[in-house]
Amino acid sequence: MxxxxxxxxxxxxxxxxxxxxxxxxxxxxxxxxxxxxxxxxxxxxxxxxxxxxxxxxxxxxxxxxxILPHLDYFTTHMHTVYQDSALRPVAKICEYLTISYYKEKHPETRKMLLSSHKNCIIECGFDWLITDQKVAVKAYTLTSLYHLGTETDWVHPELKRFMEDGYHTGSAAFKARCRHVKKWIEKFNKKQS
Known part of the structure; x- marks a missing residue:
């Protein structure tokens, strides 16, 4: 094709x-x-x-x-996407990738998703959170950043601060995702202690 x-x-x-x-x-x-x-x-x-x-x-x-053979291309271009209906799938793909890597421990994902890719996802993720995006983009991003934060220690504190700052003005769906992610972070922190 x-x-x-x-x-x-x-x-x-x-x-x-x-x-x-x-x-x-x-x-x-x-x-x-x-x-x-x-x-x-x-x-x-x-x-x-x-x-x-x-x-x-x-x-x-x-x-x-x-998507794995195209991670360099995907992660270095995803910051250019701005239309809501295109950005939502990009954020969802990031969520799929982080779940595959951290939760499912998919061998090929663990081999091909490199630190450079993760850093691009983190950078875009925080950009999406601080800009005016639809709730789906933010919800998928919260999940992605939670998983990435299990490896990159500064991510969880920044993520928690963002969730606390935006919680009172967020939609019901955003608040629900924040509650889940906060519980995941707490559980992760207990395991680390």
């Missing part, structure tokens, strides 16, 4: 779970196409960018290994 073919096919991808799953399966079946999906995702001013994000998210959920 060429970049142009994929670009045209994105016209047929919509919000429906069925369409996203169908096209994501095409990507999983043709892993080399993932690079093209990411290239279109990072065409940040293009209306198809968000559709490429949906595919990247669904394909990564189906098979985490689909």
């Amino acid at each position: 060429t970049l142009n073919e994929l670009y045209k096919d994105l016209d047929y991808v919509n919000h429906s779970r069925e369409k996203r799953a169908y096209y994501a399966q095409l990507i999983v079946d043709n892993p080399d196409a993932m690079r093209h999906v990411l290239e279109i995702l990072f065409m940040v001013d293009d209306p198809r960018s968000n559709r490429a994000g949906w595919l990247a998210e669904f394909a990564t959920k189906m098979d985490i290994t689909i």
